[in-house]
Amino acid sequence: MQNAQPTASHFINGAYVEDTEGAPIECIYPATGKVIATLHEATPAIIDQALSAAHAGQKIWAAMTGTERGRILRRAADIIRDRNRELSILETLDTGKPLQETLVADATSGADALEYFGGLAATLTGEHIQLGQDWVYTIREPLGVCVGIGAWNYPTQIACWKGAPALACGNSMVFKPSETTPLCALKVAEILHEAGLPAGVYNVVQGRGAVGASLVTDPRVAKVSLTGSVPTGRKVYAAAAERMKHVTMELGGKSPLIVFEDADIDNAVSGAILGNFYSSGQVCSNGTRVFVQKDIKAAFLKRLKERLQGAVMGDPLDEATNFGPMVSADQMNIVLGYINKGTDEGATLVAGGKMAERDGFFIEPTVFADVTDDMTIAREEIFGPVMAVFDFDTEEEVMARANDTEFGLAAGVFTNDLTRAHRVVAGFEAGTCYINTYNLAPVEAPFGGSKASGVGRENSKEAINHYTEVKTVYVAMTPVEAQF
Ligand code: NDP
Numbered sequence: 196m197q198n199a200q201p202t203a204s205h206f207i208n209g210a211y212v213e214d215t216e217g218a219p220i221e222c223i224y225p226a227t228g229k230v231i232a233t234l235h236e237a238t239p240a241i242i243d244q245a246l247s248a249a250h251a252g253q254k255i256w257a258a259m260t261g262t263e264r265g266r267i268l269r270r271a272a273d274i275i276r277d278r279n280r281e282l283s284i285l286e287t288l289d290t291g292k293p294l295q296e297t298l299v300a301d302a303t304s305g306a307d308a309l310e311y312f313g314g315l316a317a318t319l320t321g322e323h324i325q326l327g328q329d330w331v332y333t334i335r336e337p338l339g340v341c342v343g344i345g346a347w348n349y350p351t352q353i354a355c356w357k358g359a360p361a362l363a364c365g366n367s368m369v370f371k372p373s374e375t376t377p378l379c380a381l382k383v384a385e386i387l388h389e390a391g392l393p394a395g396v397y398n399v400v401q402g403r404g405a406v407g408a409s410l411v412t413d414p415r416v417a418k419v420s421l422t423g424s425v426p427t428g429r430k431v432y433a434a435a436a437e438r439m440k441h442v443t444m445e446l447g448g449k450s451p452l453i454v455f456e457d458a459d460i461d462n463a464v465s466g467a468i469l470g471n472f473y474s475s476g477q478v479c480s481n482g483t484r485v486f487v488q489k490d491i492k493a494a495f496l497k498r499l500k501e502r503l504q505g506a507v508m509g510d511p512l513d514e515a516t517n518f519g520p521m522v523s524a525d526q527m528n529i530v531l532g533y534i535n536k537g538t539d540e541g542a543t544l545v546a547g548g549k550m551a552e553r554d555g556f557f558i559e560p561t562v563f564a565d566v567t568d569d570m571t572i573a574r575e576e577i578f579g580p581v582m583a584v585f586d587f588d589t590e591e592e593v594m595a596r597a598n599d600t601e602f603g604l605a606a607g608v609f610t611n612d613l614t615r616a617h618r619v620v621a622g623f624e625a626g627t628c629y630i631n632t633y634n635l636a637p638v639e640a641p642f643g644g645s646k647a648s649g650v651g652r653e654n655s656k657e658a659i660n661h662y663t664e665v666k667t668v669y670v671a672m673t674p675v676e677a678q679f
Contacts, residue, residue, distance in 0.1 A: 197224050197231045199288045199378055204234040204401045205241055206384035208248035209394030214241050220374050220401055225291030225520040226511050226555040234377050237400040239409070245369045245398040246415045249340045252395025253367035257337050259393075261317035261363075268313030268362060271390035275306040275383075282382060284512065286351050289376040291520040291556070292474050293511045304638070305355030305383065308654070311638040312363035319364065319659060321666075328672040335663045337365035338441055339417035342410045344431070345380065346422045347373035347522050348477040348578075354380035356638075357420045357443075358387070358397055360658035366418070367396045369410060374403045375523050411435055418662070421445065422479075424576070425602070425647050432650070443651035443661050445479065445643060447576040448604030450625065451597035452482030452633060455590075456490045458609035462631060464498045466609055467582060470633040472506070472560045475519050476580035477526070480605035480642075482633055484566075484573060486585045486593050496545055496564055496584065503546050506560050508553070520556040521579060527556040530579030537563045537572040542583070568596055576602070590615065598624045603646030607633045626652070 199222065203211035217235035224231045237245070256264065275282060282302035287294045292301075321333035343357035350372055361368045372380040380399045387397045400406060404427070411419050411434045418441035421431045428446040435442045452470055454463040470482035487495045509516040521527040527550070534548055547561030558580055566573050566583040573583055587593040597606065607629035608619045616630045626644040629635070636642050636654070643652040651661045 197227075197229070197288055199231040199285060201232060201234065201378060201381050204377070205237060205245065206381050206399040207241070207245045208252070208398065209388050211381075212241065212244070214238050217241065217402075220377055222289065222377055223523065224288055225522050228524070228555055231288055232378060234401050236374075236402040237406050241400055242406065242409055242413075245400045246340065246410070246413055248395035249367040249369050249398055250415050252393055253337070253340055253365070255393045256362070256367060256396045257365035261319055264363060264365065265313040265316030267387070267391045268309045268316065268359060271387045271392070272306040272309035272313060274386045274390055275302050275309065278386070279303060282351060282379070285382060286379055287511045289350055289378045290347065290522055291511055293516045293519045295514050295517050296474065298514075301349060301351045304352045307638045308355045308359040312359040312658070315656065315659065316363040319663070330670050330672075332668050332670070334666040334668065336666055338662060338664055339366060340415050341366045341368045341418040341420060341662065342416050343368055343370040344407045344410070344419070344421045344423065345370065345372045346479075347375040348474060348479070350376040350379035351383060353422050354383040354399075356653050358383065360653070360662050361420075362392075362396060364659060364662040366662055369398045369400060371400055371402055371407050371410060374401065377401045407431070408434060411440075412437070414438065417441060418443075428649065441661065443643075443653065444649040445653060446604070446647065446649045447578070448479050448481070448602045448644060448648050449484060449574065449576050449600050450480060450482045450602070450605040450607070451484045451486060451623075452607040453486045453593055453597060453609070453619065454488065454491070454495060455608070455610040455612070455615065456488040457611045458491075459611065460491060460494055460498055463609035464495065464502055466607060466629075466631075466633040467499065468502060470607065471582040472518065472580050473634065475521060475558070477522060477578055478634065480627060480634055480636070482605065482607050483577065483581070484583055484585060484597070486587045486597065489586050489588055492564075492584075492586055496562075499562060500546055503560055503562070508551055508557055518560065521558060522556070524556055526579065527558060530558055530577055530581060533572055533575070533577045533579070533581060534558075534561055537566070537570065537581070537583070540570045540572070542566045542570060542572060545584070547580070568599065574600070590619065594619065594622045598622070601647040602644070604644035604648035605629070605634075
């Protein structure tokens with residue numbers, strides 16, 4: 196049996212901290228359903244300790260130069276890369292994602308963020324604005340204590356994508372992982388401190404939604420960055436608004452992926468597989484509404500079915516496995532519920548459709564064809580390995596249908612017509628768009644959603660604007676002219 200028990204449940208003020216008064220949180224390995232660690236939810240005393248440490252640590256951190264801050268973040272990136280295998284195994288235990296994926300997509304992506312924002316830390320400056328003899332200068336200041344709240348699908352990556360820009364800008368952070376995946380963020384905190392981070396600058400507290408809610412409403416907190424579902428986003432955004440806090444909201448999606456008849460079919464099928472079955476479909480930006488132009492529908496579905504034979508379900512720690520379980524029994528049941536709705540509402544089941552006959556929370560890669568726009572599986576985020584394929588005739592028609600959703604996280608198009616590709620992307624109501632590929636999220640590029648899918652952007656230089664505030668200083672060089 197796997198054992199992944201951490202040193203303690205929380206990481207506060209540079210050290211592991213335990214408080215067994217907190218309600219237990221059982222961490223379950225999704226491939227077996229067995230408990231691999233038991234942690235404790237943060238009590239009010241733990242939450243207070245973390246926020247006090249973050250408040251004090253932020254002052255010390257912000258007083259350092261950007262070069263000094265950046266050096267520590269880059270050192271942490273190096274340590275993460277050196278320990279990639281160990282961290283990837285932990286990510287696999289925490290989430291059930293295959294080691295084949297976690298070795299290249301999780302700790303490495305966290306390291307990229309620390310390296311990128313470590314590099315930017317020394318470059319953050321204000322502006323000089325000349326006004327005749329007078330002049331204005333601006334100071335780019337940190338916000339203060341930032342709270343990060345994570346979803347369960349990418350626990351290491353989310354802890355770094357929030358922590359790296361926050362810290363680069365001179366903020367401190369209290370991060371609350373999802374209760375489903377409590378392990379990885381603790382390692383991020385440990386490594387940041389090993390790299391030289393002053394105590395209190397990056398803290399991790401465990402807990403369910405209520406712990407997140409008490410962090411969000413605390414007056415010491417200046418900003419909240421949430422990765423989660425739209426309903427949670429609405430609650431957290433509203434709670435943050437009460438005290439006019441800054442927010443970044445990375446929320447859910449129901450993104451369209453349009454395949455025109457002139458597309459390279461194999462490439463489009465690869466995009467659809469990547470955009471529906473990577474991480475067993477538990478990816479926010481997935482292109483779960485695949486619109487295929489009528490003339491190539493049969494060829495697309497035939498090739499897709501052939502390619503699904505390549506899915507290897509098995510022990511996620513075996514590097515030959517390329518398709519893992521759902522993160523939890525709850526999520527598995529939610530997804531199975533959607534699959535039943537798909538069948539009940541008249542979609543054609545092309546592949547999969549049930550649990551795999553093995554231990555753990557595995558669901559077969561599932562494809563529905565002949566899906567219509569009003570079906571539940573066409574409208575709601577499923578967050579599992581369920582692809583819905585729709586037919587379309589014209590570009591005008593498909594654009595209207597693609598945008599007919601409250602979500603706006605991502606969108607993709609496969610076509611070999613250059614002008615059509617750019618025209619379609621210009622028409623998408625989505626924050627992150629793809630032409631002839633899908634689901635790549637390099638740290639250099641802004642990532643985030645429009646409409647109900649979110650507010651603000653993570654990654655890239657854009658993230659700096661969301662973790663700093665600009666102070667304007669007007670400098671007069673002549674006497675003041677008053678009206679009387
Ligand atoms: P949830 O919205 O259920 O939870 C997100 C986080 O918020 C969890 O840590 C949760 O704690 C916490 N939380 C719940 N209620 C509150 C509250 N009232 N106040 C503060 N915090 C709260 O999302 P899931 O964890 O189920 O993740 C899946 C969702 O995340 C999907 O919708 C997916 O699209 C989205 N997502 C978005 C991404 C993006 O970048 N746009 C990336 C990845 C996922 P706990 O879980 O412990 O209850």
